[in-house]
Amino acid sequence: MSPPLSDERLVAVGLTKSFRGRAVVKGVSLDVQAGEVVGLLGPNGAGKTTIFDMMVGLCQPDAGTILLHGEAITDLPMFKRARRGIGYLPQESSVFRRLSVEENILAILEMLDLPAEERAHRLEALLKELDLTALRKSKAYALSGGERRRLEITRA
Structure with missing residues (x-):
């Protein structure tokens, strides 16, 4: 059943x-x-x-x-x-290649109507959730394919 x-x-x-x-x-x-x-x-x-x-x-x-x-x-x-929570990741990469991992995530978070403190909290939570904390200052163009995909998922 x-x-x-x-x-x-x-x-x-x-x-x-x-x-x-x-x-x-x-x-x-x-x-x-x-x-x-x-x-x-x-x-x-x-x-x-x-x-x-x-x-x-x-x-x-x-x-x-x-x-x-x-x-x-x-x-x-x-x-x-x-x-309402529906997201879609196309096959083509959707990250800003010249921005760092942290800057890529903040670019999305800044579109939300959140206080700066809440944005910072969400940034840390997202970095941790997809194991990107150690890469936070790395430029997106320097990431491996898997790392870039994790960044795309985080941005979604």
């Missing part, structure tokens, strides 16, 4: 998307529990990126519904979805 599903989840039901009359996503449904890591596998052109784009709000589905914690978010813009 499966454990009961919690409301702490992201659900897509019947997502459909066409571009120039060509269906690239046809009736896709998925259910992701909070804390679960999900990857979509498939050949080029299978619609994987389009599914993610619809989930985070980069594009609207032609049909279907997206729910977060039981609330319909299909029509919400990307920034409102981000405020």
Whole structure:
């Protein structure tokens, strides 16, 4: 017997998307529990990126519904979805290569309406959480691929 599903989840039901009359996503449904890591596998052109784009709000589905914690978010813009905790890391690196690890994280934290003391506290917590404390003064261009990815996750 499966454990009961919690409301702490992201659900897509019947997502459909066409571009120039060509269906690239046809009736896709998925259910992701909070804390679960999900990857979509498939050949080029299978619609994987389009599914993610619809989930985070980069594009609207032609049909279907997206729910977060039981609330319909299909029509919400990307920034409102981000405020609710939906993030997306594209394959391409999204760090500021000439900034340090610390500066990269602060660049994101400074967009939040937080007192300076709270930003500093969050910076320390994020550095520790993804084991980046020792690299805090390192420039992003000097990081390994794995270190850079951890920085991207921290910034998300």
